[in-house]
Amino acid sequence: MAVRVDLNISLDGFATTTDQTPEAPFGEDWPRLVAAYAATRTVRERVFKDTTGAGTTGVDDQYAKAYFANVGAEIIGAGMFGLHNFPDDPNWRGWWGEEPPFRVPVFVLTHKRRPSIEMAGGTTFHFLNAAPAEALRQAVAAAGGKDVRIGGGASVARDFLKAGLVDSLHVAIAPILLGRGIRLWDDLRGLEAGYMVKAETAESGTVHLTFHR
Numbered sequence: 001m002a003v004r005v006d007l008n009i010s011l012d013g014f015a016t017t018t019d020q021t022p023e024a025p026f027g028e029d030w031p032r033l034v035a036a037y038a039a040t041r042t043v044r045e046r047v048f049k050d051t052t053g054a055g056t057t058g059v060d061d062q063y064a065k066a067y068f069a070n071v072g073a074e075i076i077g078a079g080m081f082g083l084h085n086f087p088d089d090p091n092w093r094g095w096w097g098e099e100p101p102f103r104v105p106v107f108v109l110t111h112k113r114r115p116s117i118e119m120a121g122g123t124t125f126h127f128l129n130a131a132p133a134e135a136l137r138q139a140v141a142a143a144g145g146k147d148v149r150i151g152g153g154a155s156v157a158r159d160f161l162k163a164g165l166v167d168s169l170h171v172a173i174a175p176i177l178l179g180r181g182i183r184l185w186d187d188l189r190g191l192e193a194g195y196m197v198k199a200e201t202a203e204s205g206t207v208h209l210t211f212h213r
């Protein structure tokens, strides 16, 4: 099994902006950042439930397919789950509807205690206050020999990279400049050591950069 991170970042290295509000929960630039990924046939089907077969089928879609393949458990942060936008709503069940695209146990790192939520399609959200290594131990145990994905957001992905816990990092670098937000690469000097690096450019202009141990 491998521990994987898979993120969309801008040319200037930002994985998210910080302008989210309850009224605009993804921030103004989110559609620009994930445009190529969201346009793929795989994401249209799996995330947006579009079964018409619409969507791109080139290099971006190959990476989107790989994104969902062989993942047995996922770890995400409170920000990605939406707890920072809806902190006082005990009924908040995430962004992804009643049948989220994960289809595996998802461990949501948060300092607030919450009961687990079982969703349709195989996704269960467990809420966990634990250091990255301990969260990973629990996710590995739940993953049944498959990979564990550190799904994001930006801070959680950086924490796992910083702790040296990631075997495979794929960044889809969108050809846009955000100019603000949380930069994936901050405080990760020398991260590339010990990884083999591969780059591939998609029709959309997105550069897919992969670091494998």
Ligand SMILES: NC(=O)c1ccc[n+]([C@@H]2O[C@H](COP(=O)([O-])OP(=O)(O)OC[C@H]3O[C@@H](n4cnc5c(N)ncnc54)[C@H](OP(=O)(O)O)[C@@H]3O)[C@@H](O)[C@H]2O)c1
Residues within 6 Å of the ligand: 006, 007, 008, 009, 014, 015, 016, 017, 020, 026, 076, 077, 078, 079, 080, 081, 084, 109, 110, 111, 112, 128, 129, 130, 131, 132, 151, 152, 153, 154, 155, 156, 157, 159, 182
């Ligand atoms: N670019 C991409 O591909 C991509 C992918 C996924 C998400 N995102 C974006 O990333 C943004 C969220 O990122 P973010 O950096 O703001 O937040 P985040 O990484 O999702 O979550 C960080 C929060 O998780 C909790 N946390 C982290 N480590 C913890 C630990 N060890 N124990 C307990 N709690 C812990 C803390 O929240 P509390 O203290 O409040 O509990 C912390 O503030 C969203 O806007 C999302 O859209 C981008």
